[in-house]
């Protein structure tokens with residue numbers, strides 16, 4: 001976006017709202033004045049204080065050819081493990097014009113993941129010891145909440161998913177229609193062409209079929225690692241009760257259904273190459289059983305025959321917004 005704001009001021013008639021005027025670098029002055037809510041005004045003022053000026057897309061212009069994401073603060077979180085080879089390319093493909101912050105948590109990788117992240121200027125945090133994929137996500141979400149994100153997109157740094165779809169996924173959340181958006185590798189039917197191993201494809205389809213019946217929904221897949229969430233999701237779900245392993249993702253989806261959150265899907269191409277898939281066959285099998293267990297427990301909970309901790313509405317299982325200094329305690 002080449003548009004820059006030339007002026008920004010609060011509205012004297014309504015101090016909680018604001019107005020702004022801008023210039024398009026290419027040519028003419030905006031004719032419209034636009035009104036914004038108080039959160040957007042605050043964010044704009046923060047940006048002006050920090051950078052002297054702000055780009056129009058940060059405040060969600062509805063016209064003038066700019067992207068509109070309703071003035072929401074968007075964070076991309078990357079749960080990283082041994083991602084030194086893929087991180088840079090993945091990071092560069094993120095649509096930075098709409099993303100406010102990129103956060104990476106390195107799960108004590110034994111490679112240069114952290115150094116690459118720091119070189120790229122990513123806000124990176126490192127676990128002192130390996131906690132697992134789910135444990136990594138817990139830290140990601142606490143940091144994202146602390147950073148004030150309204151929309152959080154989880155993107156694997158192994159460049160397996162298409163980072164450019166962040167805009168579309170975040171927009172589906174920003175619209176207010178969905179709380180959770182999944183980047184599905186099954187919709188569009190490109191998983192096998194992208195190199196997904198046949199055994200993973202078959203397992204994905206079978207597990208999804210069984211889960212849809214047990215849980216009572218119709219998703220194209222439960223196993224994608226490309227997801228977007230509204231802040232409400234991260235504040236509401238008892239994520240602290242989830243596993244620190246790969247089944248975290250599955251528990252989170254089931255939780256979203258249990259808490260009546262709305263799940264949408266878009267199609268996403270996938271790429272399989274050695275660095276993009278490190279999970280071993282053994283861990284995949286363990287994951288498969290974990291997924292089935294999660295769905296069965298959900299069904300029992302629906303029938304009031306079980307009260308699992310990960311479906312508890314008690315606030316003690318919610319993730320706090322936490323600064324990097326405290327997330328490892």
Ligand SMILES: Nc1nc2c(ncn2[C@@H]2O[C@H](COP(=O)(O)OP(=O)(O)O)[C@@H](O)[C@H]2O)c(=O)[nH]1
Pocket residue numbers: 079080081082083107130131132133134136156157158160225275276277278279
């Ligand atoms: N924290 C953590 N993350 C891991 C571990 N193994 C893999 N990951 C991450 O989990 C994500 C998914 O794993 P991956 O091997 O790519 O699985 P696949 O793409 O589904 O075959 C990737 O982003 C990895 O960085 C681990 O031991 N700990």
Ligand SMILES: [Mg+2]
Pocket residue numbers: 156158160276277278
């Ligand atoms: Mg992968």
